[in-house]
Amino acid sequence: MDPHLLRTYVTVARLASFSAAARELGYTQSAVSQHIAALEQDLGTDLLTRRPVAPTPAGERLLEHAGPLLLRLEAARADVVRRAAAPEHGLTLATTPTALGPRTVAALPRAGVTLRVLAREEVPEAVAAGRADLGLVDGLAAPSDPLRLPDVAPLTTYGVGEESVCVLLPDTHPLAGRPGLRLGDLAHARWLDAPDAGLPLAQLRAAAGGSGFRPALRYEGTDVRVLTALAAAGHGLTLLPRTAATGVPGAVAVPLAQPRVVHRVELVCLGTPGGPAARLAEVLLDGGAGAGTPV
Amino acid sequence: MDPHLLRTYVTVARLASFSAAARELGYTQSAVSQHIAALEQDLGTDLLTRRPVAPTPAGERLLEHAGPLLLRLEAARADVVRRAAAPEHGLTLATTPTALGPRTVAALPRAGVTLRVLAREEVPEAVAAGRADLGLVDGLAAPSDPLRLPDVAPLTTYGVGEESVCVLLPDTHPLAGRPGLRLGDLAHARWLDAPDAGLPLAQLRAAAGGSGFRPALRYEGTDVRVLTALAAAGHGLTLLPRTAATGVPGAVAVPLAQPRVVHRVELVCLGTPGGPAARLAEVLLDGGAGAGTPV
DNA sequence: AGCATGCCATCAGCAATGCTTATCGCGTGT
DNA sequence: ACACGCGATAAGCATTGCTGATGGCATGCT
Incomplete structure (x- = not known):
């Protein structure tokens, strides 16, 4: 459950396309395909149907977790670096x-x-x-x-x-x-x-x-x-x-x-x-x- | 902000020791040291004081984020695999x-x-x-x-x-x-x-x-x-x-x-x-x- | 004081990961 | 029927991320 994998997963789910997600994320289509495969293997379930690309029930569930999780990771990061940069700010x-x-x-x-x-x-x-x-x-x-x-x-x-x-x-x-x-x-x-x-x-x-x-x-x-x-x-x-x-x-x-x-x-x-x-x-x-x- | 790094960070902070954390996580002390160094470089701040090992203010802040984050990652994982294993359970x-x-x-x-x-x-x-x-x-x-x-x-x-x-x-x-x-x-x-x-x-x-x-x-x-x-x-x-x-x-x-x-x-x-x-x-x-x- | 011990940092080496390019199979639309 | 676009797969290669060894530095004991 690498956040990178989660990020590509939510992007693929949002765009309903491996290729489009690859473009948006700056990867090759191959990498995205491998990311999804890795996630599915890791969790032991299919997460997406291909053709058309849509989340399976398990994938829907993962989406509910993944979005907030990524948001929080980013927020945590921003919080710590900010606090480090500006130690005293009233x-x-x-x-x-x-x-x-x-x-x-x-x-x-x-x-x-x-x-x-x-x-x-x-x-x-x-x-x-x-x-x-x-x-x-x-x-x-x-x-x-x-x-x-x-x-x-x-x-x-x-x-x-x-x-x-x-x-x-x-x-x-x-x-x-x-x-x-x-x-x-x-x-x-x-x-x-x-x-x-x-x-x-x-x-x-x-x-x-x-x-x-x-x-x-x-x-x-x-x-x-x-x-x-x-x-x-x-x-x-x-x-x-x-x-x-x-x-x-x-x-x-x-x-x-x-x-x-x-x-x-x-x-x-x-x-x-x-x-x-x-x-x-x-x-x-x-x-x-x-x-x-x-x- | 790899979850693995966060996990070693919270472990080190909890045990107040790099070596003990390494033992608990099944890493070598060297790996733990490198994890912490990577996190600190990534965030651009010191997170721990060494000798004694204790979180800095920025590190305290990170701890507040990291614990829940890791919990949720695990919960998300458990949720999806469970749902995949037992599709209908009343x-x-x-x-x-x-x-x-x-x-x-x-x-x-x-x-x-x-x-x-x-x-x-x-x-x-x-x-x-x-x-x-x-x-x-x-x-x-x-x-x-x-x-x-x-x-x-x-x-x-x-x-x-x-x-x-x-x-x-x-x-x-x-x-x-x-x-x-x-x-x-x-x-x-x-x-x-x-x-x-x-x-x-x-x-x-x-x-x-x-x-x-x-x-x-x-x-x-x-x-x-x-x-x-x-x-x-x-x-x-x-x-x-x-x-x-x-x-x-x-x-x-x-x-x-x-x-x-x-x-x-x-x-x-x-x-x-x-x-x-x-x-x-x-x-x-x-x-x-x-x-x-x-x- | 001297020494031993335990700690963390650093370095070199090696295995494995993770990306890219290239190619294939397969549907779809013309 | 054919070309196109999409996703899967294979091979190659750079990078990452680990281990083991070593070094500096405190602390505690004799």
Whole structure:
């Protein structure tokens, strides 16, 4: 189970072609063929059907393991070399835009902090690769369920807060006066697609269990104020945690009644943090111990 | 970052000796020395101090990655070869003793199920290595915090229930009439140490944030009834989820008031389950959606 | 102090791995 | 029917990765 073999295997599976994989990896087709044969012999099973090239059931299973494994190998490598190159670099906190609430901001040390706002999938990756000491990720989850984070390193997660989720509507919207809204009823409304600033539509669809939620406008920035302004101007609806959705001029935040999901924020760190990271983590966790407190 | 190199690295770090690691791994000392040198050159940093042999900071970091990585490589391998050897094997559910509640039992299909009761750390490992299709793990956690599971595979976890934690006391115990108990006050009581049946004392100590909790009797089986009988007979106290602690003859269950921890049960599966595993998972999750419902 | 011991680093040599080039068998599409 | 593209296989060769031997350097004992 040499990682090189795994890498060629996932490449072959992805491209459904030995030759194409060879080109992409800079090998000859012969080498790729030998790699796959070695893997299959090692594991004692066929992993791919040839003509057409497709993973067998055992191969499917291997793919589930191999992808994350390779990611983590790379992350581990990046983490160690980075830490070796820059021995002292203060405290870096990676966060998604809506995970950073007033409580966290207040808890930050007064000096030596680098705050890095990233897209949702990039935060765990940054922590895993040592580009950040701590990460804050938010997302939708069933009450008391952990978030589904990409599996890039032996990360430890702590729930630092859960709060209700609101739909942000322009105050002229016919549903603006409602006390609560059902997500299913809004599947065919106009939605903002802001994967980096708000909650990605994919999470919405998954939560609602259906399709719909066609994007009316896509915003690729990470600024929540732009997002709320877009929603207020009627470009589309968006889902936000309560504290981020209240107080927007021209818009009202209506809590989501169905499905029962919460906006959850988790603190992510690699292994057992030490030094300033540990202290910040402690402050965040202590302050957030009461469940349901916005971060 | 060849896994072989990582393996020798963690071995050297563990044994604090090149020669001993060489003996254990079946290499010559020379080979081990070359492995470490190759790793250090590859990563561009020293990983070990020699004389005495100890990991450098960068090496510490690498250790945090390397252990889990190697575990997962092995688990992936075991999973694939097993799946190849035994293509059809019904549905196997691995569980800790106290994670299996009446609701789960009721949800099981009427045929073709293998139920495997394992110790707490073995459950994720069994799922990762394909020895079980699904796992149920329980443990203590802060309310709405995920359990800290060993990181052996790209496992997906779902919270399937949280319930309160009780101290099981013989009904003759002076504290038996109390409405609630503080764990800190019980640090010096006699405790049962039942790592495989109940909740391990280590988790207790961690939850209480202190020391104490000396074991009066150690029970290495997995039978909860034996554990409750021992507690009723005054051999020591034990912590159990409410449903498991009630109705024990000769003993009473007193809820734990401090610290604020819950008994949490999580469903663990590898990647996206298919077939009968998916159906069982769905039943468990649907039934348990209301938070706080015992499983 | 002197010496012996155990440790890790280094070097040379050798076997095995892992790549390349070349060729073959086999389906497919024209 | 034929040419093409794909993957498997064989032979050759450079490199890797091991072993065994040796060297420098501490520590501990006499």
